[in-house]
Amino acid sequence: MQQVCRIFWRDVIVLFEPSLQDADALFVVMAFFLSWIICWIPLAVISAIAMKWKPFQPLQPEQKLPLLIPLYLLAPLMLWGTSWLTKTSFSEYGFSGNLATFYSLALGLALGVLGIAVVFSCQIWLGWYAFQETNLKQVRPILLPVLLVALLVGGVEELIFRGFLLRELDLDSSVWIAAIAGSLIFALLHLVWEQQETIPQLPGLWLMGMVLVLARFTDGGSIGLAWGLHAGWVWAIACLDTAQLVNPTGCVSEWVTGKNKKPLAGVAGVVCLLLTGGVLLLMLRYF
Template sequence: MKLVPLFVIKRPAYQRLGLFVIALAIAWLPFLIPLHFLLSYDPNLRSIVTMGILYLEFLILLRLWGREVWGIFAVFNYYGLIWNRKNGTEFLNSLAVGLWLTLALFALMVIFGWAFLQPSRNLINVIFEGLLMSLAVGFAEELVFRGWFLDELERDYSPQISLWVNALIFAAVHFIKPLAEMIRTFPQFPGLVLLGLILVWSKRKFNNRLGSSIGLHAGLIWGYYIIVVGDLVNYSDRVSPWITGVDRNPLAGLMGLCFLGILALFLKFIPSKIVPRK
């Protein structure tokens, strides 16, 4: 075995993860620095291009990592991106669950009188834009967190420890913001942790295939995008934002936590199907 892969394999999980991130950052910097100046006229375009390059390099590095370090050649298949009918069906079913769960949450708040509906002029465009954006985010984040990251954790730790570390890191990465904002939007953090747990349970429930977690993640984002970007709902002042969601984010409110809790209970008590490592 080559010396570099042997050195990496013998490292604990946190060091392997650090080496991967360092290698990715080194590959990204030659693109990040010039693009920062070349696209300074359009920060939004700069962000899209630089993040797109980062994720493309992540996919390339992931293939090299799987092949050279772990001896896995069908690396995306190994992480759960299995292109078959069963995985596709699980993806579509979970996409529908995530979408309708989010829409039901807002509908219930309207019924309670905590919010009210308002017309949207560009709803069709918002629906299709939201679908594309949610699929991109769901695919990208699930391959990172429930694919590569979860696999590295499970190589060293028990399923339970891997579950909680994965969920906590997922929440922390999405909660990085100025301290004052972190305090103001703190209800969002337990919601993100619970979502991270749900997405791991979803993958394990379906024999470590990623279709279900990608679909569920994308469906939740899609429903939120339709409601918020489409400006379909306006809140009344009858209850605290800590109930309906700080900054109109359902994850940052008691209602969102309750809906996620119902989904979590459903997934938690269905036996997980964890594939033994070969």
């Protein structure tokens, strides 16, 4: 696989000689995402045929994972090719692979799960959610598989959006403009999968991107803490949804608890992000 990637990127570099090292950041970003999608399409077609999915039919939740996994597994290879062309190391994207990165990952994972636990516990106490104790037995078998998926999704998205994209946009603008623009791109790209359910989440997704940028700053430029937070949120929410551990009682508007049962589409999810951001600011100031 590595040899195939080398051949692919060697052919690409011939087209864009002498080098992409000094190329416009916007061009590099567009080239990366376009190449990523082009390389993923054949894999997506194979997965769709295997699932007997027909075009224009809505994707079921169980059909999304076979499409997403190849997309996310392909991303590090594409990013490796981009870093080779632009002569940029992965450490500049915030990933060093040292022990400190994985310590930050563990810390972020704990903070992410704790944040979700606090917010949902408060909503259960207020009577906005009902806890389904009988479904607890469904949690144990899914904990590890969902964690692995969450680590993959969180790791790839942080490497791309808070790593590669933030670094490239920062070359042509201030870091906060890069953060705002990168978080907007992060939010809008979620529209690819579910437009109707994603539109109410767009402000929350943008805020999530900004909080994760703050996590990278807090971690001294490493994406470890942001990766952990992202994975922790995905892990906790996915386990709650899959096991159906909590259900809204309907005593308050769904815009409070989250429209379509999506926390980021409600006040509660935004509060969780703001509280996390506050914790990160305290860490940035005192540690």
